[in-house]
Amino acid sequence: MKSILIFLMGMTLLVTNISAQQALWGGQAIVSPEINSDNTVTFRLMAPGADSVFVTGDFLPTEKIKTPMGEFDGPGKAALTKDDKGVWSFTSQTLSPELYSYSFIIDGFSTTDPSNPFLIRDVASITNIFIVGGGRADLYKVNDIPHGSVTRRWYESPGLEMDRRVTIYTPPGYETSSDKYPVLYLLHGAGGDEEAWISLGRTAQIMDNLIAQGKAKPMIVVMPNGNVIQDAAPGEGHEGFYKPQFMVPKTMDGTYEANFMDIIKFVESNYRVKADKADRAVAGLSMGGFHSFHISRYYPNTFDYVGLFSAAIMPREDATSKVYDDIDGTLKKQMENGYELYWIAIGKTDFLYQANADLRKQMDAMGMKYSYTETEGGHIWRNWRVYLSDFVPLLFK
Incomplete structure (x- = not known):
């Protein structure tokens, strides 16, 4: 009886430990976004089963978007390309210093970047953010x-x-x-x-x-x-x-x-x-x-x-x-x-x-x-x- 109790306690600890580590295992082992030395930014997504992946955000040229309130300028989108390992990627043009927001569109479904935990909510929309530093954008950073x-x-x-x-x-x-x-x-x-x-x-x-x-x-x-x-x-x-x-x-x-x-x-x-x-x-x-x-x-x-x-x-x-x-x-x-x-x-x-x-x-x-x-x-x-x-x-x- 004592050995059974010890076994059950051990299994409980194991399950608890596994549950605690799910957050670690849930992420993708890639870097996205990566801000490069020339202020271009590379976005990556592991999605081997996807047929198309786009990134959309305010770092891209605007597009006309029709809404019930009229036609407005909205964020553009750019296609990512897939390598032989199923990783999709896109590198932007050189970006000016600024805080930017973005999200992915996977086979027509909009979602956030699973490799970037930094998010903002605007009304009911959730997007990722990143900062290209320098100039005015340094005001938006946490400095020493x-x-x-x-x-x-x-x-x-x-x-x-x-x-x-x-x-x-x-x-x-x-x-x-x-x-x-x-x-x-x-x-x-x-x-x-x-x-x-x-x-x-x-x-x-x-x-x-x-x-x-x-x-x-x-x-x-x-x-x-x-x-x-x-x-x-x-x-x-x-x-x-x-x-x-x-x-x-x-x-x-x-x-x-x-x-x-x-x-x-x-x-x-x-x-x-x-x-x-x-x-x-x-x-x-x-x-x-x-x-x-x-x-x-x-x-x-x-x-x-x-x-x-x-x-x-x-x-x-x-x-x-x-x-x-x-x-x-x-x-x-x-x-x-x-x-x-x-x-x-x-x-x-x-x-x-x-x-x-x-x-x-x-x-x-x-x-x-x-x-x-x-x-x-x-x-x-x-x-x-x-x-x-x-x-x-x-x-x-």
């Missing part, structure tokens, strides 16, 4: 410098009648300092949440690097969830695991803007901050730019710095919230109260380009001052990381 902290906090929102999750970056030395800091409220776009800027936007890396280089003042960055029906990002709140959607109800109906002070009150009650107009900034991309535009004029004496990154501008025709009443009048009030910087940035091929041109025309007619940046490209994270990197050094001078 002092680092800030990133925490997920829950705050009470009486206006929304729920506790909600927010991501907050505090600069290097915050925990051991008694200093008070200015605050940037950084808002995501449609389909995003409180994880978007910290993951896709590389906010912590950008802030750490700019502060270490002396190009930005140490500040707190608050990244809320702009989807008012959610308490947190999909998989992080009480609704559990569900597929993220591009647009959820009530995201642009004025509810978020009307209750934004709940976030500010939480931050100013729980963090060492300078709680005044001169030390508050609000900025956002796309839908977050829409929110930044309307929040800053709805509370016209609250922010000295406003950033609109590829912003949606005007509310839908069926929007009835008082937040959207008297847009011209509240903009005029914001202008009269004064501010340090109103910063607008847009890509030349962005589908919101005309909306931003119309806003600038409206502001010109009012005599409302702003700074304007126009870049190549469209409605993409590559631009928004650039905009954040350019905007932050202008704050709290």
Whole structure:
């Protein structure tokens, strides 16, 4: 009996050990992607039974993609070739320094690279990432410098009648300092949440690097969830695991803007901050730019710095919230109260380009001052990381 017990215990340990090593055995013994010395990148995939393999990503020339919302520029694709061992490969042209995303298409099925564990989620799409270093892309890397902290906090929102999750970056030395800091409220776009800027936007890396280089003042960055029906990002709140959607109800109906002070009150009650107009900034991309535009004029004496990154501008025709009443009048009030910087940035091929041109025309007619940046490209994270990197050094001078 004793020998049987010892045997069973041994088998249990063996099975446990095998289970623990499955993650090691599950990977492919190849390198992909491999960043070569000339900044070309080689992708590889072991798939001996596949008939075709393509790589698609934002490092390739764009292609026109038809969607229900219209025709847009999307990532191109390139064919991999198979060797006699069943390994497919493709080497790109020399790439400029940047953070890139990609995925594979195997016999028509899109999937991630099993050799690359580094992933990002954009709405419901999962892609791999890699960085070609140098130049601006070094801002997106973790370098050997002092680092800030990133925490997920829950705050009470009486206006929304729920506790909600927010991501907050505090600069290097915050925990051991008694200093008070200015605050940037950084808002995501449609389909995003409180994880978007910290993951896709590389906010912590950008802030750490700019502060270490002396190009930005140490500040707190608050990244809320702009989807008012959610308490947190999909998989992080009480609704559990569900597929993220591009647009959820009530995201642009004025509810978020009307209750934004709940976030500010939480931050100013729980963090060492300078709680005044001169030390508050609000900025956002796309839908977050829409929110930044309307929040800053709805509370016209609250922010000295406003950033609109590829912003949606005007509310839908069926929007009835008082937040959207008297847009011209509240903009005029914001202008009269004064501010340090109103910063607008847009890509030349962005589908919101005309909306931003119309806003600038409206502001010109009012005599409302702003700074304007126009870049190549469209409605993409590559631009928004650039905009954040350019905007932050202008704050709290």
